[in-house]
Amino acid sequence: MEGQSLPAAFDAEEVPWALPSSPSVLCYHRPGSGPPLLLLHSMNAAASAFEVKPFFEDMALSMPLYAPDLPGFGRSERSDRVYSPEFYARVIIDMVETMDLGPVDVLALSTTSEFAARAALEAPELFRSLTLVSPTGFMRRRESRSRAPERVHRVLRLPLLGAGLFRVLRTKPSIRFFLDKAFAGGAPEDMVDYAWACAAQPGASYAPFYFLSTQFFAPDAVGDLYEPLRLPVQVLYDKDPNISFDYLDDVARDHDNWQLTRIPDTLGLPQFEAPAQTQAALESFLGQLS
Template structure:
């Protein structure tokens, strides 16, 4: 494993929070005016706040921006703990409380859309709106809380097997293979390099193995998380090789608080491939709140 500290993912101010039961959590931030926007990266073997970097660099957003490395990723704590949907939902709640700026707008990528929805249901006074980019949870899935997921995780946690598998996952060719799926013309080189360095940090396999074993997903996300939402929700999506949206339109039809916006020609990370269209969709949604 690398012993060199991971460089900042975003050129911005930084704050480190000691959340209840979690220490430390690093968050990039930029001052601004209006309701703050909390940006949550996705879950994968090399996830980090780098995934939301375009919101800082490529978009003329005026509101305060906050982008944490969630526990288990980036430059935040990577403890050998139990990672679960409840754990991450509470982390989101605690981050918003640490921001200490009233209700916030939350933007979440992929799997963290489920955590953000769970957090909004847990404490509705903290979240004004949700913007979900290529969210998971709109397809049929097996029960991630079944013994199967736990058994898979135990196998992945075996010292030699798990370490060998993660070494293979964190090689540059492997990371490029998976990231390229989200880009029509291939992933940016700086993103691949940062992901490789992030996945080489001590403790980098702990949280991803919970993701790989399916234990970070909610089996009935539609019924448990999405349909109960009463706050404004915007979904930005198009084609995603890893995610299906079987029930997305059905959910949107059942509540006038949902808006769906396709960002054409994108594969799950529109903030990189189509930053202008993503910015326009985000601004249009937020200005109408």
């Protein structure tokens, strides 16, 4: 597996998965009782399962926890392939089928919320609920189904330009700058260090370049992904420096299966800034399902 020199994101059992969609996925696991919870990190230049570390270490959750490094990130395979919303939705479905534990609950961060919603629409029998943390797709923007993102991606893949850009993005000051936006008091130093190490792994730029060229975002996430969902959905949010939630209240008002929970004084990663409130909201939501 690529990235063997990268240490574990946190202390947990490490389970290697060989999926039909991706041959080498590293998943962190903690046993428990009840329906399992699949925890999905966000998309950025240095993403990894470290982003869900508080669910393992700072919360007293009783359910089984599964937290993969998604393909292209962390300690999972980072091959030079097409990374797309459809690919990640298939990976999520493959992971749930591999778990073979019946319908599961999924918690997804930011952009990965769109992938989780897509997976739940494609295979609704595999999913019991979705918890979306500061999800993308609710801000007012022009719908565009042009090929401009693909052209941007081709430019980013130019050897000199792309390599130079990623060298700048993966520097520790750059990583700290972007992570600090999600924390009122600055990002934890161990998070900055781990993200920096992630971005230095072989193949680290392949998936992020798809993210940077905006190919991970649905043109109309509300209409295509969120409104058609029929399973219970909870949104944990407050403020986010990178996105807004212009249409979120409208979706919740018009769909009884949606529940909004604000975690005050957080900036997109409430599991770090307010773990107790995040756990309480999560347990309350999942308890309603039982």
